[in-house]
Amino acid sequence: MNLEQAIYQRRSVRRYLADPVPEEAVQKLLEYAMAAPSACNKKPWEFYAVTNPELLGKLKHTHMFTNYNSPMVIIVAGNLKKALPGKQKAFWIQDCSAAVENILLGALELGLGTCWCGLHPNDKAADAVREALGAEEHIVPLGLLHIGYPAETPEARTQFDEKKVHYLK
Amino acid sequence: MNLEQAIYQRRSVRRYLADPVPEEAVQKLLEYAMAAPSACNKKPWEFYAVTNPELLGKLKHTHMFTNYNSPMVIIVAGNLKKALPGKQKAFWIQDCSAAVENILLGALELGLGTCWCGLHPNDKAADAVREALGAEEHIVPLGLLHIGYPAETPEARTQFDEKKVHYLK
Numbered sequence: 001m002n003l004e005q006a007i008y009q010r011r012s013v014r015r016y017l018a019d020p021v022p023e024e025a026v027q028k029l030l031e032y033a034m035a036a037p038s039a040c041n042k043k044p045w046e047f048y049a050v051t052n053p054e055l056l057g058k059l060k061h062t063h064m065f066t067n068y069n070s071p072m073v074i075i076v077a078g079n080l081k082k083a084l085p086g087k088q089k090a091f092w093i094q095d096c097s098a099a100v101e102n103i104l105l106g107a108l109e110l111g112l113g114t115c116w117c118g119l120h121p122n123d124k125a126a127d128a129v130r131e132a133l134g135a136e137e138h139i140v141p142l143g144l145l146h147i148g149y150p151a152e153t154p155e156a157r158t159q160f161d162e163k164k165v166h167y168l169k
Numbered sequence: 170m171n172l173e174q175a176i177y178q179r180r181s182v183r184r185y186l187a188d189p190v191p192e193e194a195v196q197k198l199l200e201y202a203m204a205a206p207s208a209c210n211k212k213p214w215e216f217y218a219v220t221n222p223e224l225l226g227k228l229k230h231t232h233m234f235t236n237y238n239s240p241m242v243i244i245v246a247g248n249l250k251k252a253l254p255g256k257q258k259a260f261w262i263q264d265c266s267a268a269v270e271n272i273l274l275g276a277l278e279l280g281l282g283t284c285w286c287g288l289h290p291n292d293k294a295a296d297a298v299r300e301a302l303g304a305e306e307h308i309v310p311l312g313l314l315h316i317g318y319p320a321e322t323p324e325a326r327t328q329f330d331e332k333k334v335h336y337l338k
Contacts, residue, residue, distance in 0.1 A: 001171070001172050002170070002171070002172070003170050003171070003172045003175045003274060003275065003277070003278045004201075004275070004278055006172045007201045007204050007271055007274070007275060008204050010204065010206070012206065030329060030334055031327040031329045032173075032176045032327070034327050034328045034329045034330060034333070035176050035177050035179065035326065035327040035328065035329075036270065037179070037181065037270075037273065037285055039287050041328075043328060043330070043333075045333060046333050046334075046335065047333055047334050047335065048335045048337060049334065049335070049336050049337070050337045051336075051337070051338050052337050052338055055337055079333075087290055087291070087292075088290070088291065090262075090290040091287055091290070093259075093262050093263060093266070094262060094266040094269075094287065094311070094312070097262070097263040097266030097267055097270070098266055098267070098269065098270040098273075100263075100267065101205065101206075101266070101267040101270040101271065102176055102270065102274075104206070104267075105172060105176070105271075105274065106172065106173070106176060108172070109172045109173055116206055118208050118260055118263065121256055121257070121259040121260070122256070122257065123256075133335075133337070142263070143263070157204065158200045158201070158203050158204040159203045159204065159210075159212060160199060160200045160203045160204075161203060161212070164203070164212075164214060164215050164216055164248075165199055165216050165218065166215065166216065166217045166218070166302075167218050167220075168217060168218065168219045168220070168221050168224055168302070169220050169221055
């Protein structure tokens with residue numbers, strides 16, 4: 001798929017077909033994710049690819065926005081033990097967000113739809129997801145990404161707004 | 170450009186040609202940026218497209234990693250007055266990071282190279298950039314993006330690492 005098309009076609013998909021996501025597609029998405037930039041190349045990220053039905057059910061009830069019928073989710077999480085020291089630690093959030101965006105865009109190449117549900121800094125949701133995953137304290141779930149073949153196709157768009165642009169020539 | 174190619178080819182470019190970036194290309198990059206997802210569609214972002222030589226010089230000395238010879242920079246900043254309330258406010262960081270990633274990828278479509286230099290949460294750098302831009306206190310510069318025609322082409326890659334993947338089937 002053309003890059004420009006993908007950028008405009010990346011919209012939140014909230015209804016999915018039941019068809020499973022092929023393992024090769026999941027592998028591709030994770031290769032895309034880990035091609036993202038990270039501050040000082042620390043790569044402080046972990047990826048949980050969940051297809052287990054019981055766990056999926058549990059994860060999807062972690063907050064009101066996550067209960068869509070996707071056949072799988074990928075949780076993108078920060079690994080604080082791999083993050084930069086001191087105040088720079090918080091760069092993990094930007095690194096993981098760039099990885100998320102790569103997954104969302106890359107999914108379109110594979111004919112998949114996605115929806116990014118935010119977890120951190122909503123501690124209640126992030127803690128519930130960490131617990132459901134059985135992950136340790138230094139793992140901070142950033143986002144829950146629904147992934148599946150879409151049963152709806154939201155219109156491609158940008159929300160370009162010239163009021164948010166400042167030219168300094 | 171093919172999406173997959175772009176994802177792997179997005180590497181930090183640290184040497185640029187002197188040729189200016191056409192205004193239509195800057196416009197495209199900002200359309201890509203504002204096609205990014207944002208939590209509750211708040212779009213708490215502002216974009217500063219800087220080509221003014223004096224200001225460029227000042228910005229590039231805000232910290233040690235920003236002094237490359239690009240003919241322009243785009244500063245992506247959060248607008249805290251547009252962000253979600255309370256603890257959710259920090260979602261602006263994820264929104265702006267997704268917008269950054271769209272710019273970095275979209276640049277490849279236009280033959281441009283980029284380098285993302287992190288500002289927030291490095292307060293000293295973020296404050297120096299805010300001041301140089303003449304922006305108000307509620308504007309928090311997240312990243313300084315060098316943009317220009319590349320004088321080097323780092324090899325395409327992913328940093329896929331299976332140790333960071335956890336399958337829960």
